[in-house]
Amino acid sequence: MANLKTVSKKSKAQSMGMHTEVLTGRTQQKFFNPDEAENFYYFGTYDVDFNKRTELDVKEMTAPEANKEIDNLMSQGYGTIVIKNPQGKHSLGVGILNKLNLIFEGSLGYFGMGSCDGPIVRINGRVGWSCAENLMAGKVVIEKNAGSCFGAAIRGGDLICKGSVGARTGIDMKGGTIIIGGDAGAFTGFMMQRGRIIILGDVGINLGDSMYDGTIFVGGEIGSYGSDAVDSELTSSDQDWLKRKLKVAEIGENFDVSKMKKIVAGKKLWNYDNLEPTEKKGAI
Amino acid sequence: MCGIAGLIHRGKSSNVGSELQGMLQALKHRGEDSTGYALYGDTDGKNFIMRFKVGENVGEGSSSVMEDVSVYDERKKIVDQTLAEMGAKVVKEERTLPYSLRYEIDYDSKDLLDFSQRIESIPGVEILSMGKSLEVIKDLGNAKMVCDRYSLDKVVGTHAIGHARMATESGVDIKSAHPFWGYPFSDVSVVHNGQLTNYWNNRRVLENKGMRFMSECDSELIAVYIAEKMRHGATLEEGMKESLTGLDGVFTYFVATKDSLGMAKDTMAAKPLVLYESDDLVAMGSEEIAIRSVLPQEIDTYDPFDGEVKVWQI
Numbered sequence: 099m100a101n102l103k104t105v106s107k108k109s110k111a112q113s114m115g116m117h118t119e120v121l122t123g124r125t126q127q128k129f130f131n132p133d134e135a136e137n138f139y140y141f142g143t144y145d146v147d148f149n150k151r152t153e154l155d156v157k158e159m160t161a162p163e164a165n166k167e168i169d170n171l172m173s174q175g176y177g178t179i180v181i182k183n184p185q186g187k188h189s190l191g192v193g194i195l196n197k198l199n200l201i202f203e204g205s206l207g208y209f210g211m212g213s214c215d216g217p218i219v220r221i222n223g224r225v226g227w228s229c230a231e232n233l234m235a236g237k238v239v240i241e242k243n244a245g246s247c248f249g250a251a252i253r254g255g256d257l258i259c260k261g262s263v264g265a266r267t268g269i270d271m272k273g274g275t276i277i278i279g280g281d282a283g284a285f286t287g288f289m290m291q292r293g294r295i296i297i298l299g300d301v302g303i304n305l306g307d308s309m310y311d312g313t314i315f316v317g318g319e320i321g322s323y324g325s326d327a328v329d330s331e332l333t334s335s336d337q338d339w340l341k342r343k344l345k346v347a348e349i350g351e352n353f354d355v356s357k358m359k360k361i362v363a364g365k366k367l368w369n370y371d372n373l374e375p376t377e378k379k380g381a382i
Numbered sequence: 383m384c385g386i387a388g389l390i391h392r393g394k395s396s397n398v399g400s401e402l403q404g405m406l407q408a409l410k411h412r413g414e415d416s417t418g419y420a421l422y423g424d425t426d427g428k429n430f431i432m433r434f435k436v437g438e439n440v441g442e443g444s445s446s447v448m449e450d451v452s453v454y455d456e457r458k459k460i461v462d463q464t465l466a467e468m469g470a471k472v473v474k475e476e477r478t479l480p481y482s483l484r485y486e487i488d489y490d491s492k493d494l495l496d497f498s499q500r501i502e503s504i505p506g507v508e509i510l511s512m513g514k515s516l517e518v519i520k521d522l523g524n525a526k527m528v529c530d531r532y533s534l535d536k537v538v539g540t541h542a543i544g545h546a547r548m549a550t551e552s553g554v555d556i557k558s559a560h561p562f563w564g565y566p567f568s569d570v571s572v573v574h575n576g577q578l579t580n581y582w583n584n585r586r587v588l589e590n591k592g593m594r595f596m597s598e599c600d601s602e603l604i605a606v607y608i609a610e611k612m613r614h615g616a617t618l619e620e621g622m623k624e625s626l627t628g629l630d631g632v633f634t635y636f637v638a639t640k641d642s643l644g645m646a647k648d649t650m651a652a653k654p655l656v657l658y659e660s661d662d663l664v665a666m667g668s669e670e671i672a673i674r675s676v677l678p679q680e681i682d683t684y685d686p687f688d689g690e691v692k693v694w695q696i
Contacts, residue, residue: 227654
């Protein structure tokens with residue numbers, strides 16, 4: 099091993115043998131430079147032009163074929179893609195890690211727009227279970243209703259359903275905002291860890307059950323509170339945020355946000371502040 | 383994971399055999415161990431239609447034991463003899479497959495309990511359905527295979543429910559396939575997606591009340607449970623509402639009678655259901671693609687909420 103005391107700071111890592119591995123595949127030489135944050139793209143994404151628009155009829159396509167064709171169109175620089183005849187197919191639009199205007203003229207089945215990061219999506223129909231699961235960033239707007247597990251485990255972005263949604267909306271969500279124009283089913287916000295859910299209508303039983311953190315705003319009636327979900331004071335800054343968010347979401351234009359209920363975690367179930375036994379031993 | 387589908391035309395008849403085949407075939411990825419149809423066809427309402435089996439399909443994937451066709455013939459003879467003894471006259475007889483038969487029966491009595499008990503006391507014989515409109519057809523394979531095997535695509539009627547099964551807790555055989563007849567009620571059938579966790583407790587209670595189970599499939603409990611409630615004067619909707627607390631587990635199920643179709647969803651909404659409702663048609667299924675097979679145009683659908691029960695009339 100090199101004498102680390104004598105080598106310069108710059109070459110210390112090399113001297114320790116940390117840069118001798120041969121990188122292959124996606125990670126090769128794709129280092130994140132904070133100075134170029136605005137220009138940072140995932141490997142394999144495309145520089146698209148929003149003004150370059152095209153249509154894609156997926157009636158006779160399988161979901162993998164349709165998704166591959168969306169990728170192909172992005173590679174040609176199309177920044178606005180209109181999908182015709184989705185007809186409730188599952189897994190359409192998944193894994194898009196690109197800026198893109200995507201418009202679905204119809205309804206999606208299960209897992210639509212899952213694991214995406216960046217696209218702006220408008221769905222002029224309904225979506226099935228687990229829409230936009232794991233969304234990282236971007237905006238997904240559904241004009242009609244949505245199935246259960248809407249926005250499961252999202253990390254960021256805005257997910258908006260103008261109609262009603264099924265059970266377990268925002269289950270395990272870790273960030274972002276979910277906005278529901280109508281009603282929501284049972285177990286909304288189940289085990290949510292961060293982020294915000296806004297429901298303008300009624301919500302079913304066990305709201306916010308076992309939530310770790312995050313905030314739920316409800317405009318209508320609540321079926322029942324889940325374990326460790328408690329009421330909190332709706333502040334003026336909450337109201338300002340709600341007004342702004344609903345305006346951007348083009349939803350609930352005349353909705354009186356001052357009457358909304360705010361639900362947060364009671365934080366009696368979680369114990370992150372406690373040290374693990376081994377840590378306690380170390381502390382002593 | 384199983385798939386269920388159902389539709390009801392209000393005020394008119396349609397080709398429900400073909401429509402349900404399309405819906406169930408769209409759900410075949412949810413299970414194709416067996417597929418079953420409960421079709422409510424247009425009939426004159428004079429005679430009972432009895433669908434029954436005298437053996438099992440022992441084809442590929444079946445968990446049943448191979449039997450000689452002569453055994454089936456012998457069982458059929460005993461069925462014929464028993465029917466004659468009960469004063470039931472067979473008006474029309476069809477034997478689609480060696481083990482599967484369809485009889486049109488002129489039978490006056492309304493007591494199907496005694497009738498069914500006598501027929502099913504014959505070893506190896508099971509009534510799949512009994513009614514003046516209902517016909518339950520179920521067999522191994524996906525929706526298209528079963529539809530082709532029994533020529534169901536031309537059946538015209540008002541409503542139908544069906545099931546695409548992935549066998550999980552009981553065998554790959556016809557007796558465990560859905561739909562289940564609501565024994566001993568004429569024209570009652572049930573399909574279910576989910577798992578019932580208090581099956582044995584309920585089964586023991588219901589058997590002590592004289593109800594019969596033909597399989598060890600938990601879904602059969604729903605048919606028997608509702609039938610028992612109706613036996614004591616409950617309406618279909620009342621029976622279904624009671625089931626939300628009486629049955630434990632996760633479920634979405636459909637029940638159909640001669641003139642109605644109902645759905646129920648458990649209080650945790652753990653199992654999927656998408657519903658389309660208009661003045662002249664209600665169509666529902668585990669996934670939207672099932673509905674799209676009969677309504678390809680853009681439509682408004684929704685997921686019923688937890689603990690919801692709905693019943694529609696023809």
